[in-house]
Amino acid sequence: MLVTYDGIVIGRREIGENSCFIDILTDEQGVIEATAHGAKKINSNLLSSAALFSYSTFCLNKNKLRYTVNSAKPKFGFHELGSDIVKLALASYFAQAVKYCTPSEQVQSESSRDSVVRFFAIALYETLHAGENGRSLAAVKSAFELRYSSMLGFAPDLVACDNCGQYECERGMYFLPRKGMLLCKDCLNPEYDGHVLLYPETLFAMRCAVFSPPERCFKFSVSGAAEKQLSAITEDYFLYRTERTFTALEYFKGLAL
Ligand SMILES: [Zn+2]
Structure with a gap:
């Protein structure tokens, strides 16, 4: 057949x-x-x-x-990826992640509206062109981790404070990685595990990665401390949800750091 x-x-x-x-x-x-x-x-x-x-x-x-x-x-x-070992390593991490998380020879569920093939092609394109447009490889990696988590059904709730519904809070918004939700300063119980006070750029980037159409979800730029914070949050979020680590990720980090 x-x-x-x-x-x-x-x-x-x-x-x-x-x-x-x-x-x-x-x-x-x-x-x-x-x-x-x-x-x-x-x-x-x-x-x-x-x-x-x-x-x-x-x-x-x-x-x-x-x-x-x-x-x-x-x-x-995307054969040009082969001429840059760091970009190739990042693309290999994406491939390992997708291979691990996508069932073999099964009709895909309707839970995600995005085409995983199209999303993966966009991720490869953004990896190939990282550095040309003000977006770092670290930002591409973060966008992939957060958006792909969402496509797998693990979308964090980034709309507003989970308790009072504020979209933004002058005193800061906190992310609770294990619960995958936001709380404003007024609603935060300091005893919550592992809460992170987000830089405004970090929250903007996270919302962009989760809520934008696939062709726009990589299109943010972060730098400095916000970029480091975003990297730490998205990697932890993805690995915690998928309950594993990836050899290609360790290899990429060994090259990129
Ligand atoms: Zn609140």
């Missing part, structure tokens, strides 16, 4: 001299493992589509439980 999906290659394992297995992220079926026969031959029409982070329309042959790539038409390539 032939099936066609738009997808992005988020993993690749070599088989012998000429072929490979690729993990394709799709909206329809989660992550699909497919064999790309001859993809490493220089004259193969799968050469670019089977590359890591290639975004293509894949025509797959499904035989019982196995998929084979029949043909592929590239839509967009």
Whole structure:
């Protein structure tokens, strides 16, 4: 049976001299493992589509439980990520996160309105172009962690103070990471665990990452102490919700710090 999906290659394992297995992220079926026969031959029409982070329309042959790539038409390539080891490491963290959190070969639930393939393509694009537009790699990472948490059903409630409904408070807004909610200074009980007094830029960035349309959710800039605060909050939030850590994240942090 032939099936066609738009997808992005988020993993690749070599088989012998000429072929490979690729993990394709799709909206329809989660992550699909497919064999790309001859993809490493220089004259193969799968050469670019089977590359890591290639975004293509894949025509797959499904035989019982196995998929084979029949043909592929590239839509967009992010191969330039390979020329910057830090950006490549960040993209690899995103790929590991998505692979871990997306069920294999299952129809995706309707709980998220965003296309995960489109979101992942935007994340790769923003990673590739980080530094060119005033946005740091750390900000791209934070936007990914918070937005993807939301797509997985773990959206923090950042609308207003959970108790009194104030959108902003002159005396400061606090984030409660374990509860995933905001409290204003007036409503905060100091005994709450791990509350963080947010810089205004941090709160703006967090709201942008969660509430903007996917193409806008990376489009904020933070710097200095607010950027450090945002980084700490979003990484902790994502890892706590997914209940694990990622080797690619540790590798990225080793390079970037
Ligand atoms: Zn309040």
